[in-house]
Amino acid sequence: MTETTKFGVPESDFGNQGLTEALAVGGENHTVSERVIVITSGKGGVGKTTTTANLGMSIARLGYRVALIDxxxxxxxxxxxLGLENRVLYTAMDIVEGQCRLDQALIRDKRWKNLALLAISKNRQKYNVTRKNMQNLIDSVKELGFHFILIDCPAGIDVGFINAIAPAQEAVIVTTxxxxxxxxxxxxxxxxxxxxxxxxxxxxxxxRPDMIQKNDMMSVRDVQEMLGIPLLGAIPEDTNVIISTNRGEPLVLNKKLTLSGIAFENAARRLIGKQDYFIDLTSPQKGMFQKLQEFFLGEE
Structure with a gap:
C-alpha cells in the first residue's frame, strides 16, 4: 500500500515525472538537513516579499532545493x-480544506526546477489558517526533500504572524x-x-549611501547596533526592483546584475553558510565593493 503524507500526497506519485526528481534537475545532490526559515518584518513596505523571492531564487541557483511558502x-x-500568478490553481487553503493534494498546489518554477512555490489564498482571513495548519503544511513539504523552506510571513505582529512562525527554526528580519x-x-x-x-x-x-554620507540616513552599522542582530545583508535602494516586479523576475535573474541583485546573492550565500566578498576587510585597495561596505557600515 502506498504511503501518503499528512495532506494526502502519495510518496511515490509527485506528478508526471515525480516532483522530487524534477526538483533535482539542474541542482546538486546536497546532503543537508532541511532548514525552515521565516522571512518577517515589523511593518509592511520594507521589501520582505522581494527579499524572500530573491533569496529563494539565489539559493536555488546554487543548487539547493527550495520551497517558498506564501x-x-x-x-x-x-x-x-516570481511571475507565477497565472499558474496558481490551488492554494495552501485548498490543501487544508481537503480540496487538493500538496503536489497539486506546489508550483515548480520552469526557470529553475529545484524552486517551488506554495501560494496562499487571497480571499480569506488570517485566522483561517491556524498554527497547527501551518505546522502540518510545512511537515508535509519537508517530506518532499527540500533543503530550504522559506516562509514569507505577514507583516506586523498579529495572529497571522504568530501562526506563520510556528514551524520555523530560524528567522530573517527585514527592515529599512x-x-x-x-x-x-x-x-x-x-x-x-x-x-x-x-x-x-x-x-x-x-x-542609500548618498544619504548616509550626508548623515540623512542611519548607516547599516547604526541599525545593527540598535537591534543587536547579526547582519545577513545590506541591500541598496534600486529602482530596478519596480521593473523586476512588473516583469515577474527576481533581480538575481537579470543578465546584468545590479548592485542590489549582487547584494541579494551575497546574502543568500551567507544564509547557507558561505562567505562572500561584501564583508571582506582584507582588500588592500578600495574597490567598488569595499567602497559600498564603507557607505553601508558608516566606515571611513
Missing part, C-alpha cells in the same frame, strides 16, 4: 514577484534604516525569541 493570507504577492521600521523590527525580534526562535539574522533594505 503565508501572507489575504495579501498574496509572492506569486507575482527608518526609526519606525527599526522599532517594529525590534518588537518582532522579541516575539521571535518569546516563541523559541533564537537563530535570527538581519537584512537592512533600501539603503
Amino acid at each position: 503565508a501572507d493570507i489575504g495579501l498574496r504577492n509572492l506569486d507575482l514577484l 534604516p527608518e526609526i519606525t521600521a527599526i522599532r517594529d523590527a525590534d518588537r518582532v525580534a522579541g516575539l521571535l525569541e518569546a516563541n523559541g526562535i533564537y537563530n535570527v539574522k538581519l537584512i537592512v533594505n533600501r539603503v
Whole structure:
C-alpha cells in the first residue's frame, strides 16, 4: 500500500515525472538537513516579499532545493514577484480544506526546477489558517526533500504572524534604516525569541549611501547596533526592483546584475553558510565593493 503524507500526497506519485526528481534537475545532490526559515518584518513596505523571492531564487541557483511558502493570507504577492500568478490553481487553503493534494498546489518554477512555490489564498482571513495548519503544511513539504523552506510571513505582529512562525527554526528580519521600521523590527525580534526562535539574522533594505554620507540616513552599522542582530545583508535602494516586479523576475535573474541583485546573492550565500566578498576587510585597495561596505557600515 502506498504511503501518503499528512495532506494526502502519495510518496511515490509527485506528478508526471515525480516532483522530487524534477526538483533535482539542474541542482546538486546536497546532503543537508532541511532548514525552515521565516522571512518577517515589523511593518509592511520594507521589501520582505522581494527579499524572500530573491533569496529563494539565489539559493536555488546554487543548487539547493527550495520551497517558498506564501503565508501572507489575504495579501498574496509572492506569486507575482516570481511571475507565477497565472499558474496558481490551488492554494495552501485548498490543501487544508481537503480540496487538493500538496503536489497539486506546489508550483515548480520552469526557470529553475529545484524552486517551488506554495501560494496562499487571497480571499480569506488570517485566522483561517491556524498554527497547527501551518505546522502540518510545512511537515508535509519537508517530506518532499527540500533543503530550504522559506516562509514569507505577514507583516506586523498579529495572529497571522504568530501562526506563520510556528514551524520555523530560524528567522530573517527585514527592515529599512527608518526609526519606525527599526522599532517594529525590534518588537518582532522579541516575539521571535518569546516563541523559541533564537537563530535570527538581519537584512537592512533600501539603503542609500548618498544619504548616509550626508548623515540623512542611519548607516547599516547604526541599525545593527540598535537591534543587536547579526547582519545577513545590506541591500541598496534600486529602482530596478519596480521593473523586476512588473516583469515577474527576481533581480538575481537579470543578465546584468545590479548592485542590489549582487547584494541579494551575497546574502543568500551567507544564509547557507558561505562567505562572500561584501564583508571582506582584507582588500588592500578600495574597490567598488569595499567602497559600498564603507557607505553601508558608516566606515571611513
